[in-house]
Structures are given as structure tokens and as C-alpha cells.
Amino acid sequence: MIARIYSRRRYATPEYVAMLLDLNYLALNRVFKKLRELRVLKLCYSQDTNPGDRLVGYLYSELGDEGYAVLDDEGIELQIPEHDNNHEAHDIARDLVMLSLEIGIKEDGDLELIYRDDLPKSYELQKVNGKRQFMTPDEPPFTIRSKSTGMSRHIGGVEIETGSNGVSRKDASRAAPVQKLKRIIWLIESGELQRTHNFGKQFFWMFVFRTNIRMESVMVYLEEMTAHNPSLRKHFLFKRHPIFGKSKDKPRATGHILTEPWQRVKCEPLYLDGGKGARQ
Known part of the structure; x- marks a missing residue:
């Protein structure tokens, strides 16, 4: 087991x-x-x-x-992953976030977590110089579904940020989280996300940060990048989470990823378990 x-x-x-x-x-x-x-x-x-x-x-x-x-x-064949010390803390954070979500869903009783193995794990982006480009989230798509109402919230991906400092203006154009925001905005506005994943209107992207200062700096960039279409902002969720070997506090082995609010830019916080703001 x-x-x-x-x-x-x-x-x-x-x-x-x-x-x-x-x-x-x-x-x-x-x-x-x-x-x-x-x-x-x-x-x-x-x-x-x-x-x-x-x-x-x-x-x-x-x-x-x-x-x-x-x-x-037991019929479950897995490839033994290669060790990458540079990504170990990153991968631990991703797995603890998802385990917390699973704990919260188990305790909720009405919700179920559906891993979308039926969907592509990577998103195709605009071609660059005629070459196909792809974006692969740190955690691929999944759906949170209410068994009683059938209502679903689709998660396009989870992105983990282990950096500590805010994103400066001179570095913004090449900073990984800002680049991810740009790519996701293109996926939404181009219709590519709906074409390939058919999420409808209830979809979100979860961004997890090591520090509040880095999270808040990225939220500022999202506000600027969506000034032409503020309705895009509701799809982006932000939360701070401890990172192994880099944070003084310990992660919490609870369902808080589901039950506690996720911050959004110029929108009400969102509760993945159906609390205030969940339908926005």
C-alpha cells in the first residue's frame, strides 16, 4: 500500500x-x-x-x-529516475504540495482528484524560427471534481519556484516564472488551451513560491501583463510553501493546499475546496 x-x-x-x-x-x-x-x-x-x-x-x-x-x-512499471541534486528540493516541494492536496480531498469526502492521464502532459506553444516549442508544467494537469454536483475545477499545471529574491526589472524578460506566465497567457488567448484540453472556463494554474517577496514580485508582473485583459488574472493562483534545505519553517502534513486560500491578482482569493471565490 x-x-x-x-x-x-x-x-x-x-x-x-x-x-x-x-x-x-x-x-x-x-x-x-x-x-x-x-x-x-x-x-x-x-x-x-x-x-x-x-x-x-x-x-x-x-x-x-x-x-x-x-x-x-503488481504490474506498475516505473523508470528509475536519474538523480539531479539541483532539482531535489524542487521535486520534494512539488510532491508535498500534491500530497497535501490529496489529504485535503480525502478529508473533504465529496471531492475527488482526477489525474488527467488522458491529456497531453506538455503544451505546444508558438513556433520559433519554424521550430515547435513546448511547455511542460512541474505537475501535469488534473481535475478536482465534486461527486455531489459534478462541478469540476481543472488545474492546467503546478509550477514550483525555489528562488528567494524578487524578480528585478532587468531580469524579468528571462526569469522563469515570468516566462511561464507569458506562455500560459498565450495558450489562453490563442485558444490553444481550449482546443487541446477543453477546460472550459473553470481552469487555474497554481504557482508555488519559496518566499513571499518573490511571489509578490511575480504577481506585479502578471498585473502588468494582463492590463489589456484583466479577466485573465483569475486563472492564476499563488501560494508560499517551504522548500527543503532553503526555508526555516517545515511544511505542514495537512490538507491546507486544498482548504486554505490561494492569492490572486486583483481578485478574491480562491479556495480549491469550494470556499469563497471558488466560482469566480
Whole structure:
């Protein structure tokens, strides 16, 4: 059961899995330790190679060699990912955000999370010098659906920002989050998003930042970039979240990604669980 969580998420912790499976954390922590001894799981590279990093946040586990074998026996074939130390903190944040969302949806009862494996994971952009260009979100599209009403909110993607400083004017034209905003605006205005994904009007893009100062600077750029069409702003959601090895505070193993508000530019905050502003 625990190994199956890793079929979609690379990293997880006993705290998040305990909340997701309604299990006792202390007992599950012992299970994780045993699974690491059996090589079903292993610590993330930073914590495995540097014991000092085990004091930072939680203990972050990923599949070990035997874990891939267990899932393979269950008919779930996964490619063993290459280690990229430059993206480890980024990928941990992405997985914790999504685990928090799953916890919130489990606790809600009425909502369901639908991973859109039926849709392309990348978006085709305008050609540059005759060459096709694509954008791949850090987390591909998914849908949050109410089982009682059938109402759906489509998430075009989740973007994780681990930088700390605000985006300066001289760097704005090449800053990754600003470039992503430009590309998403083009996808919406060109009709390409509707043509390829058919989201209708209830779609959003989630941007997660390490610091408030960087988040707020990007929100300023979005306001400027959408001055010609302010209605675009409602589709962009912003939230600050701790980043492994870079933030002093720890992530929260709760459903807050679903239940707490996401900031928007010149719009009411949005609650993904259907709270105030959800239908805007």
C-alpha cells in the first residue's frame, strides 16, 4: 500500500502518508525505517549522503531498488529516475504540495482528484524560427471534481519556484516564472488551451513560491501583463510553501493546499475546496 503511493509521487514522508492513509504516525515511522532497511525505500540523496540534512524538515523517502521490484510485480512499471541534486528540493516541494492536496480531498469526502492521464502532459506553444516549442508544467494537469454536483475545477499545471529574491526589472524578460506566465497567457488567448484540453472556463494554474517577496514580485508582473485583459488574472493562483534545505519553517502534513486560500491578482482569493471565490 505504501509503495503504491510512490507510483505517482517520487518523495513522501511518514507524516504525510499517515494522514493520507489514516494510520498512526509513530507506528508508520517504524514501518518506513524497516522498509528502508529492506531497500524498498531509501532516503533522498541529500539526506542519504549527508546525515546533517536529516535534521532539516522531515525524512524524505523515495523508492529503493526493491520498491521498484515490488511495484513491477503488481504490474506498475516505473523508470528509475536519474538523480539531479539541483532539482531535489524542487521535486520534494512539488510532491508535498500534491500530497497535501490529496489529504485535503480525502478529508473533504465529496471531492475527488482526477489525474488527467488522458491529456497531453506538455503544451505546444508558438513556433520559433519554424521550430515547435513546448511547455511542460512541474505537475501535469488534473481535475478536482465534486461527486455531489459534478462541478469540476481543472488545474492546467503546478509550477514550483525555489528562488528567494524578487524578480528585478532587468531580469524579468528571462526569469522563469515570468516566462511561464507569458506562455500560459498565450495558450489562453490563442485558444490553444481550449482546443487541446477543453477546460472550459473553470481552469487555474497554481504557482508555488519559496518566499513571499518573490511571489509578490511575480504577481506585479502578471498585473502588468494582463492590463489589456484583466479577466485573465483569475486563472492564476499563488501560494508560499517551504522548500527543503532553503526555508526555516517545515511544511505542514495537512490538507491546507486544498482548504486554505490561494492569492490572486486583483481578485478574491480562491479556495480549491469550494470556499469563497471558488466560482469566480
